[in-house]
Amino acid sequence: METEKxxxxxxxxxxxxxxxxxxxxxxxxxxxxxxxRSMNAEIVSxxxxxxxxxxxxxxxxxxxxxALAEALASKLAARLKDTP
Numbered sequence: 889m890e891t892e893k894x895x896x897x898x899x900x901x902x903x904x905x906x907x908x909x910x911x912x913x914x915x916x917x918x919x920x921x922x923x924x925r926s927m928n929a930e931i932v933s934x935x936x937x938x939x940x941x942x943x944x945x946x947x948x949x950x951x952x953x954x955a956l957a958e959a960l961a962s963k964l965a966a967r968l969k970d971t972p
Contacts, residue, residue: 908916913927920930 916927916930916934920927923930923933925933
């Protein structure tokens with residue numbers, strides 16, 4: 889089942905003004921040029937990557953905590969077993 893994409897309209901897209909620290913605009917501009925993108929496309933890409941990274945680290949964190957708890961329980965059981 890395919891869904892149709894609505895055409896992109898920059899005039900109606902969500903907009904948000906961001907104040908950048910000194911020098912950041914130039915750095916973003918250089919990165920955008922090296923990736924052959926506009927500054928806007930580069931900023932959106934950076935934001936998306938940051939959100940994806942955060943989502944995966946949050947999802948992975950719960951798995952890591954479970955694995956850590958199991959490992960600690962095993963080590964504790966082994967130590968208690970070896971204790972007279």
